[in-house]
Amino acid sequence: DAGVIQSPRHEVTEMGQEVTLRCKPISGHDYLFWYRQTMMRGLELLIYFNNNVPIDDSGMPEDRFSAKMPNASFSTLKIQPSEPRDSAVYFCASRPDRGVNTEAFFGQGTRLTVV
Amino acid sequence: AQSVTQPDIHITVSEGASLELRCNYSYGATPYLFWYVQSPGQGLQLLLKYFSGDTLVQGIKGFEAEFKRSQSSFNLRKPSVHWSDAAEYFCAVGNQAGTALIFGKGTTLSVSS
Numbered sequence: 001d002a003g004v005i006q007s008p009r010h011e012v013t014e015m016g017q018e019v020t021l022r023c024k025p026i027s028g029h030d031y032l033f034w035y036r037q038t039m040m041r042g043l044e045l046l047i048y049f050n051n052n053v054p055i056d057d058s059g060m061p062e063d064r065f066s067a068k069m070p071n072a073s074f075s076t077l078k079i080q081p082s083e084p085r086d087s088a089v090y091f092c093a094s095r096p097d098r099g100v101n102t103e104a105f106f107g108q109g110t111r112l113t114v115v
Numbered sequence: 116a117q118s119v120t121q122p123d124i125h126i127t128v129s130e131g132a133s134l135e136l137r138c139n140y141s142y143g144a145t146p147y148l149f150w151y152v153q154s155p156g157q158g159l160q161l162l163l164k165y166f167s168g169d170t171l172v173q174g175i176k177g178f179e180a181e182f183k184r185s186q187s188s189f190n191l192r193k194p195s196v197h198w199s200d201a202a203e204y205f206c207a208v209g210n211q212a213g214t215a216l217i218f219g220k221g222t223t224l225s226v227s228s
Contacts, residue, residue, distance in 0.1 A: 004158070033215060042220030043205060055214065091158060103149060104216055106158035 004107035006092050012113045018080040021110045024073055025094030033093040033104060034067055034077050043091070049075065050097070082114045117142045117208050119219035127225040128196050136191040136222050138180075138206030147209035148189040149216060150180055154202045162204075165189060176200070201226045 005024040013019050025032045033048040047057040049069045057067070064083070069075040079086055089111050093104040118141045128134050140146055147166050151159040163174025170182040180191045189206060203223050207216040 031214065035218075043218035045215055045217065048215050050214070056212075093159075099213075103161045103164055106151075106160075108156075108158045 004092055004094055004105055006090075006107035006110050008110060009108065010111045010113075012115065013082055015083055015114055016081045017114075018078065019082045019086075019112060019114075021077040021090050021092075021112070023075045023077070023092030023107060025075070025092070026105055027073065028096060029094035029105070030097035031095045031104070032069060032075050033091075033095075034075070035091040035093065037089040037091060037109070038087075046077070079112075082112075084114045087112055087114050117146075117210055117217050119206050119208050119217060121204075121206055121219035121222050123222045124220070125223045125225065127227055129227050130198050131195050134191075134193045134196045134200070134224070136204050136206075136224070138189045138191065138219060139187050140189060140206070140208045141187065142208055143211075146189075147213070148180075148182060149207040149209075150174065150178070150189075150191050151205045151207060151218075152176075152202050153205065153221075159205060162191070196224075196226055198226045198228065200224060 007022045031050050034046040036044045046059045047067045052069045067077045089109045091106050091109045093106045095102050095104040120139045122137050149164045150162040152162050153159045162178050163172050165172045165182045172180050178193050180189055182189050203221045205221045206219045
């Protein structure tokens with residue numbers, strides 16, 4: 001398996017524009033997670049899905065952020081409109097449902113810069 | 116709520132010297148604990164995990180960690196550091212629902228020659 005695949009790897013956009021980050025989880029994994037990494041706050045859990053259903057979105061910072069998982073092999077994280085403070089590395093991770101707290105497998109991340 | 120504290124933001128160790136990275140957690144029940152490593156520009160890779168049983172856990176790349184309930188700690192150790200170990204290290208605890216990981220802010224390890 002190729003692992004968790006995220007695209008794009010780098011994104012530079014202007015303030016106010018819509019940004020869409022994409023993730024393909026490992027085949028057969030039931031959980032999908034979106035994390036945001038910044039120097040100030042470290043790795044924050046934004047939202048996660050189980051079997052394509054959002055379970056906990058309490059980490060989503062504002063209504064400008066939304067995430068979807070239309071099927072088991074694809075998820076998006078959208079920011080509309082984007083702001084400079086959204087600049088961060090966004091990670092997608094997935095894991096199988098084999099009991100509590102099985103380790104998650106991470107993608108390489110998308111580095112977002114909003115200017 | 117669960118939380119993880121990594122007290123050291125940055126540590127520098129000489130190549131060949133021993134290493135200990137600190138991790139303290141806050142959790143009401145028996146925690147599920149993890150250490151991940153992140154190389155520059157890369158995603159996170161699991162080093163080791165603790166669920167139950169032996170409190171000394173062996174991981175990949177020669178790392179080990181010891182769970183100490185009395186101290187709410189899960190420190191990562193390596194007896195002899197290699198230059199390739201320079202990276203950022205994250206400690207994590209499973210959330211109460213047993214579904215997601217809560218991470219500390221990380222410790223950056225530099226290795227000097």
